[in-house]
Amino acid sequence: MSETLLEVEDLRTVFHTDKETIHAVDGVSFDVEAGETVGLVGESGSGKSVTARSVLGLVDEPGVIEAGSITFQGDELVGGNWDQHRGDIAIVFQDPMNSLNPVYTVGNQIKEALRIHQNLRGREATEKAVELLEDVGIPDAARRVSEYPHQFSGGMRQRAVIAIALACDPELLVCDEPTTALDVTIQAQILELLDELQREEDLGVLFITHDMGVIEETADRVNVMYAGEFVESAPVDDLFTEPRHPYTRGLLASIPGRNADGDRLPTIEGEVPTSTSEPTSCRFAPRCDYAFGACEEVHPERVRVGDVDTDHEVACLLYDDEFEETAPEGGVEAHGGESA
Amino acid sequence: MSVDTSRFGEALGDGRTVIWLAAGLFLFVLEAGAAANFVVGLLIDIVLAIPGVDSAGFLPGVKSAVESIPTLLSRETIPNQGYYDGSSYQNTFLGLAPAMAWAIRATLVYVYAFVLLGWMWTGYRLYVEQYRVADWTPRDDVVDRFRSHKWGIFGLLIVFMFVTMAMFAPALGPTTVDQNMRNSYGHQIDYWDSDSQSVETITVGDANLGSLSQGNDRNIGPWEYDDYGRFHPFGTMQNGRDLFTFLMMGSRISLVIGVLSVALSASMAASLAMTAAYYKGRVDLSMVLVSDAIMAMPQLLLLIMLTTVLADTWINEIYSGGFLLALIFAFTGWTYMWRSIRGPALQVSEREWIDAARSFGQRPTTIMRKHMLPYVTGYLLIYGSMTLGGAIISIAGLSYLGLGVAPPTPEWGRAVNLGQDYVTTGSWHISLIPGILITLVVTGFNALGDGIRDAIDPQSDSAGGEAAGAGAGA
Numbered sequence: 001m002s003e004t005l006l007e008v009e010d011l012r013t014v015f016h017t018d019k020e021t022i023h024a025v026d027g028v029s030f031d032v033e034a035g036e037t038v039g040l041v042g043e044s045g046s047g048k049s050v051t052a053r054s055v056l057g058l059v060d061e062p063g064v065i066e067a068g069s070i071t072f073q074g075d076e077l078v079g080g081n082w083d084q085h086r087g088d089i090a091i092v093f094q095d096p097m098n099s100l101n102p103v104y105t106v107g108n109q110i111k112e113a114l115r116i117h118q119n120l121r122g123r124e125a126t127e128k129a130v131e132l133l134e135d136v137g138i139p140d141a142a143r144r145v146s147e148y149p150h151q152f153s154g155g156m157r158q159r160a161v162i163a164i165a166l167a168c169d170p171e172l173l174v175c176d177e178p179t180t181a182l183d184v185t186i187q188a189q190i191l192e193l194l195d196e197l198q199r200e201e202d203l204g205v206l207f208i209t210h211d212m213g214v215i216e217e218t219a220d221r222v223n224v225m226y227a228g229e230f231v232e233s234a235p236v237d238d239l240f241t242e243p244r245h246p247y248t249r250g251l252l253a254s255i256p257g258r259n260a261d262g263d264r265l266p267t268i269e270g271e272v273p274t275s276t277s278e279p280t281s282c283r284f285a286p287r288c289d290y291a292f293g294a295c296e297e298v299h300p301e302r303v304r305v306g307d308v309d310t311d312h313e314v315a316c317l318l319y320d321d322e323f324e325e326t327a328p329e330g331g332v333e334a335h336g337g338e339s340a
Numbered sequence: 341m342s343v344d345t346s347r348f349g350e351a352l353g354d355g356r357t358v359i360w361l362a363a364g365l366f367l368f369v370l371e372a373g374a375a376a377n378f379v380v381g382l383l384i385d386i387v388l389a390i391p392g393v394d395s396a397g398f399l400p401g402v403k404s405a406v407e408s409i410p411t412l413l414s415r416e417t418i419p420n421q422g423y424y425d426g427s428s429y430q431n432t433f434l435g436l437a438p439a440m441a442w443a444i445r446a447t448l449v450y451v452y453a454f455v456l457l458g459w460m461w462t463g464y465r466l467y468v469e470q471y472r473v474a475d476w477t478p479r480d481d482v483v484d485r486f487r488s489h490k491w492g493i494f495g496l497l498i499v500f501m502f503v504t505m506a507m508f509a510p511a512l513g514p515t516t517v518d519q520n521m522r523n524s525y526g527h528q529i530d531y532w533d534s535d536s537q538s539v540e541t542i543t544v545g546d547a548n549l550g551s552l553s554q555g556n557d558r559n560i561g562p563w564e565y566d567d568y569g570r571f572h573p574f575g576t577m578q579n580g581r582d583l584f585t586f587l588m589m590g591s592r593i594s595l596v597i598g599v600l601s602v603a604l605s606a607s608m609a610a611s612l613a614m615t616a617a618y619y620k621g622r623v624d625l626s627m628v629l630v631s632d633a634i635m636a637m638p639q640l641l642l643l644i645m646l647t648t649v650l651a652d653t654w655i656n657e658i659y660s661g662g663f664l665l666a667l668i669f670a671f672t673g674w675t676y677m678w679r680s681i682r683g684p685a686l687q688v689s690e691r692e693w694i695d696a697a698r699s700f701g702q703r704p705t706t707i708m709r710k711h712m713l714p715y716v717t718g719y720l721l722i723y724g725s726m727t728l729g730g731a732i733i734s735i736a737g738l739s740y741l742g743l744g745v746a747p748p749t750p751e752w753g754r755a756v757n758l759g760q761d762y763v764t765t766g767s768w769h770i771s772l773i774p775g776i777l778i779t780l781v782v783t784g785f786n787a788l789g790d791g792i793r794d795a796i797d798p799q800s801d802s803a804g805g806e807a808a809g810a811g812a813g814a
Contacts, residue, residue: 098693
């Protein structure tokens with residue numbers, strides 16, 4: 001086992017608005033180790049990005065981390081202690097168009113981070129910035145360093161953003177949908193780059209996406225997020241070969257090309273509900289094909305499934321021994337993949 | 341970097357930069373005395389305004405030494421105050437008539453100012469073409485859009501002429517404030533007495549009494565000479581003083597108070613808007629409450645109350661009460677500007693590069709200054725320009741009511757007030773001319789603001805001037 005970088009325990013981030021309190025992240029727990037990629041997958045509005053922002057301490061008012069703990073290399077961060085680890089956790093945002101400030105040159109923005117974290121200025125900083133741009137695969141970096149973001153293409157911009165993140169010399173890289181705004185070929189290149197950097201620097205990566213295909217390629221462990229909760233957590237191979245939760249099955253079924261025989265791509269009807277109160281039922285139940293009576297009354301606990309040595313957890317009453325009697329015969333397995 | 345230095349070398353070898361620098365030096369030498377005079381005079385005025393500092397020290401010596409530096413556009417180089425000795429004009433420029441000499445000086449002042457403007461524009465173009473690393477920046481588009489905005493250009497011209505008026509006020513007037521108003525019995529002039537057919541001497545104060553404009557029978561109108569051979573481009577005032585000189589000096593105080601109050605309120609508004617947008621939530625809400633409370637106070641009543649209450653304090657003595665006015669305008673006026681730029685600031689604060697900077701540990705103040713402020717400076721320019729127009733109206737309005745800038749310091753609003761009784765008579769010019777000037781200048785500032793807004797944000801609707809009304813407080 002390698003060193004555990006980040007430990008998130010029962011994290012709850014809520015937003016207090018005038019009308020109601022929104023539980024955006026509702027009790028999630030996960031660890032990220034050095035050299036490991038942890039995937040976080042879910043629909044829009046499931047709380048992925050808020051989780052990422054919570055880890056970085058970037059939750060703005062009216063949002064607040066209400067409970068739980070985030071420890072980085074053993075130091076508790078919740079309660080405003082992010083400053084001691086600023087730069088150890090770096091983030092790559094979704095839209096490189098927006099995460100670079102258009103009025104400063106790319107080099108300038110890399111140097112800003114270098115100045116804070118490596119205390120480099122002037123010529124030294126410029127040289128280091130060129131070096132970083134070369135590391136992320138930007139050709140002719142010496143010239144590119146003094147260009148503005150609008151002179152970069154989308155893929156190059158994302159490379160520049162990654163270079164800024166690397167300028168902080170981080171231990172953990174949080175990637176918030178880093179490839180969503182890019183086209184597929186560029187996406188593959190960026191993923192390759194991230195993979196390479198991770199191996200070189202032994203980075204821990206928290207990778208957030210809604211794209212199951214990307215998760216399959218990059219992650220070591222996957223957490224499936226729904227309405228602020230993790231409904232299923234498993235090693236990547238296990239998740240893709242033996243998905244348990246009906247929601248995970250739905251997500252996998254809606255990947256084009258996975259079920260070539262169907263003439264229409266199956267979808268999950270409806271959308272992610274906004275969690276405004278403590279859960280009293282399964283939040284996925286209204287959209288679930290396998291829901292039964294108890295689903296409306298009991299909030300499912302996470303239970304361990306599958307082999308003892310695979311760390312596979314799922315929050316679904318279908319797998320809870322307590323409800324074995326009332327659950328429909330055979331559960332999800334009986335229906336197989338056909339209806340999913 | 342090597343790329344940059346070779347570029348600089350190439351550009352310097354071109355020769356255009358050298359010509360441009362030489363032209364700049366030449367322009368500066370022509371007016372070096374005036375520039376030094378302006379700076380030193382301002383500094384000395386500030387020092388003397390500090391309570392307890394005695395004016396009998398070495399300061400007046402410094403002042404007169406600076407005043408003796410020769411400059412092209414000065415009363416000494418092109419004098420217009422002379423007298424007719426029966427055959428020709430004495431002591432005027434080239435022996436021309438006082439009106440001609442004055443007209444030449446005033447024209448030269450404006451020619452100089454516009455040449456200076458052209459020089460600065462050429463310099464900017466030279467920088468863009470030769471020295472700037474980037475071939476194109478978004479600001480180029482803004483400049484291009486402004487250049488094709490006729491209304492904005494009109495505003496710029498008016499504002500530029502107004503600023504020139506304020507800068508060159510002493511050189512533009514046919515006489516000086518000290519000689520004509522403050523110390524009129526301490527100065528004597530020679531004039532041609534047509535009755536006795538000889539050159540007589542009289543104090544300026546007495547001459548003023550002989551050139552009153554108080555209706556149809558006693559009137560020195562625009563572009564007329566009085567009985568003492570003095571030329572009055574805008575005529576005289578009801579007390580015989582020269583209206584043109586009065587207005588020139590008045591433009592200076594309007595501009596100084598206006599710029600000071602707008603700069604103060606803009607910096608308050610900007611820093612508070614940055615703070616509100618960065619921290620959001622409760623910080624933002626409390627600022628909204630404070631600014632609403634200040635906005636709820638009737639500004640004109642507050643101005644009248646504060647100017648009356650603080651009338652006898654030392655702060656009211658700085659710049660004839662102008663400094664106090666600027667402070668009051670700033671502290672009541674920042675709310676409007678803060679409201680206007682809070683929106684754009686909140687918008688910028690949501691951009692991801694702010695979060696990126698926060699994530700790598702940049703200090704909040706640096707983020708506000710580096711990553712947020714550049715996006716609201718455009719708005720500051722727009723609202724600043726429009727508020728400046730409003731401030732000038734407010735200052736004029738207060739002096740019209742007899743408050744604000746203390747007499748005898750010239751102020752446009754007071755000229756309107758002084759001439760009010762004679763509007764229906766032959767002395768209509770006393771009120772009308774300053775009134776037209778105020779209208780023109782305020783229109784100019786608003787037009788400039790419109791132009792800047794359309795240039796910065798091409799999507800904005802130039803017809804709906806929601807910002808235009810914000811400035812006019814009193």
